Amino acid sequence: MAASQQHRFSGPVTVFQERRLPEPASPAGYSALIDTYGLAVPLPRTLSATGERHRITQEGGWRIMTPRHAPHPTLEGHLTFALKYEGLDLAVLKRLFQTAGPGPVEELVRDKPTGSYARRIWFLYEWLTGSALNLPDAQAGRYVTVLDPELQWGTKGETAPRYRLKNNLPGTPDFCPLVFRTETLSRFIDLDLPQRALDVVADVPRDVLARTAAFLLLKDSRSSYAIEGERPPQDRIQRWGRAIGEAGRQPLDHEELLRLQRIVIGDGRFVKLGFRDEGGFVGEHDRETRMPLPDHISARHEDLQSLIDGMIAFDRNAAQALDPVIAAAILAFGFVYIHPFEDGNGRIHRYLIHHVLAERGFNPPGVVFPVSAAILEQIDDYKQTLESYSGRLLPLIEWEPTEKFNVRVLNETGDFYRFFDATPHAEFLYGCVQRTVEEDLPNEAGFLRRYDEFRSQVESFIDMPERTIDLLFRFLQQNDGRLSNRAREKEFAELTDAEAERIEAIYSETFAPKNQVEGLSE
Known part of the structure; x- marks a missing residue:
């Protein structure tokens, strides 16, 4: 040739x-x-x-x-x-x-x-x-x-x-990240996590399952904000939790992404809502010069239309044919690398995981796996996963600072966001999903059943409102199953010594060691 x-x-x-x-x-x-x-x-x-x-x-x-x-x-x-x-x-x-x-x-x-x-x-x-x-x-x-x-x-x-x-490419020329077949992914798939989740909830009473689902939903919403270093008011956490609970019901399109950003941000007075019309980056600014110090540079705003169109096409077509967790990793991490918004990208990125899993029926009906909580517990691995690609991408992007201390990308970079190796991301996400199925779901359901047993036995010999029993439980949990002198002298001064000893014995018999008790402890 x-x-x-x-x-x-x-x-x-x-x-x-x-x-x-x-x-x-x-x-x-x-x-x-x-x-x-x-x-x-x-x-x-x-x-x-x-x-x-x-x-x-x-x-x-x-x-x-x-x-x-x-x-x-x-x-x-x-x-x-x-x-x-x-x-x-x-x-x-x-x-x-x-x-x-x-x-x-x-x-x-x-x-x-x-x-x-x-x-x-x-x-x-x-x-x-x-x-x-x-x-x-x-x-x-x-x-x-x-x-x-x-x-x-x-x-x-x-x-x-x-x-x-x-x-058989799993995407379009606008968006087609790929995942290699690895022994790690094969082992995860062989676990058949959807069936394991169904087995966990099969013997859980309906009311306990409903409360389990509600707690896991709130846990995921709270954790997603915590990953971003935010502590928003409870109403915003609950509003975002409701959105996560409805994941998978609406098809993904431009309007749906904009709706999700409005829910995430809440107060848009100081944040520009909508898709970016300028550059974007993740990182810091120099303290003296205010010049950008990027760890990751987002896709150019000129490329957002085609990239988002490609993601939508992927969700509607290829994502329906791939393994659900692999599809969720491709869509969610593709989104966070593109970073189409000024703010709210991280939480929507994690929402997209729920969107694909729910759309594909991966999780039991009405149950949301607290993937964000699993990510938060492995935050260093999460950051390393993100950097597995962004670290290789950053040196290839030519940019200059703008007068607003933002970045302006000078070279063609769109293909770097359309096509990347999402294998580490799929392996990481599968590990998080396994953790939620094998630990979070059974632990929370088991906790609620033990808590109900504790409450029932206490109510069998003493009249006490539910919120007071909850307070009683918290005191016992915080003091290794014993009521502190402060609790006995103030909130529960009316308890006799015999009643207090009986309550402590019920707690000891009902609950596993402290490190196995979750749920209300958070």
């Missing part, structure tokens, strides 16, 4: 774009294409190279393959290697196609018109760039899928007869 031979692919190296290789090896697949064509893209989490050893090793973000895996040193050779062993990285592929132009791809397909990899590259070029190549429709070749379902999660696919392919 004359066109591709104009680019020389490098031989063995020990350092690649500041990443050390575990041994001298030749970049292969995406790493070779990024280097040779000078592509300014987020590097894949795992890069490939071929070494001299006859065994495959993986270390320090590198997969070192054997000499027999070494691709032919051409565009076709490295593209085929990438699709075969590394899966699809749509951001790299789109920037490559824009840089290389149509000629090399047309030549590649003409050389091997029935080749499955040639036809996949042809499809991806036209799908990503929106430009048709000067090629006649394929006349032969076995139908294969665009995305290798053994490497990454896709849909069943729709026939694309021009290429004799099945398009």
Whole structure:
């Protein structure tokens, strides 16, 4: 291929774009294409190279393959290697196609018109760039899928007869993050968490389940604000909790996102409501100069329309075919990276998790998994998950400060938000969902049943209003099952010594150790 031979692919190296290789090896697949064509893209989490050893090793973000895996040193050779062993990285592929132009791809397909990899590259070029190549429709070749379902999660696919392919990409050119199949995700899926949740609630009395659901809903709403470092009034927490409780009932569209922002913000006097019409970033300002110090730069406001349209299309189509938690991770983390609003993005990002899970019937009817509470308890892992992509993205964004001490992005960045590897996000979210199913749901239901038993036994020998029993319980809980001298001398001075001892014995018999008691303790 004359066109591709104009680019020389490098031989063995020990350092690649500041990443050390575990041994001298030749970049292969995406790493070779990024280097040779000078592509300014987020590097894949795992890069490939071929070494001299006859065994495959993986270390320090590198997969070192054997000499027999070494691709032919051409565009076709490295593209085929990438699709075969590394899966699809749509951001790299789109920037490559824009840089290389149509000629090399047309030549590649003409050389091997029935080749499955040639036809996949042809499809991806036209799908990503929106430009048709000067090629006649394929006349032969076995139908294969665009995305290798053994490497990454896709849909069943729709026939694309021009290429004799099945398009199983889980999205559109406007928004299509991808998730790799990993042992971690396979283990989570094998747990069958929806059935486990149903098993938990099966034996819970209806009234207890209703109270459990109400508490978990409030817990999630409160935690979502806490993640943002906010302590809003109780009415705002409850209003947001009601919105979460209705997640999945309304289709996702522009108006629904705007409605959710209005609920989250409440008082919009000092926050500009609606989609951004300027840049945005997450971070701090320099104390002296007020210059932005971004940890993450949001998508350009010029790209918001197409990005939101892509997310809506994903929710209505691909999200219905993927595993629900994987779909929720793609949609929710895609949203938070885009950051379309001036404020409220984080809470809506977590709402979208509930939206997908409820829409897909993942959780029992009327029960909201307190995912935000699980995130709050693992806040460092959550931040690390967010930074797994934003940290690779930030160096590629060219920006300048504005007169309002905001940021103005100077280069094309839209594709970095359309296409990213959401595997760490799916694994993190699945861990949170597992925690809510196996711990929060049964613990809260069990707590309420024990509390009801405690209250019933106390009421069996003494008349006491429910709110007084609640106060009594709190005193016992805070003092390891004993009524303090203060409680005996003030709020419960009317109790006899015998009654107080009996109440303490009931508490001791009814409740597990303190570290197993949840619910009203919060």
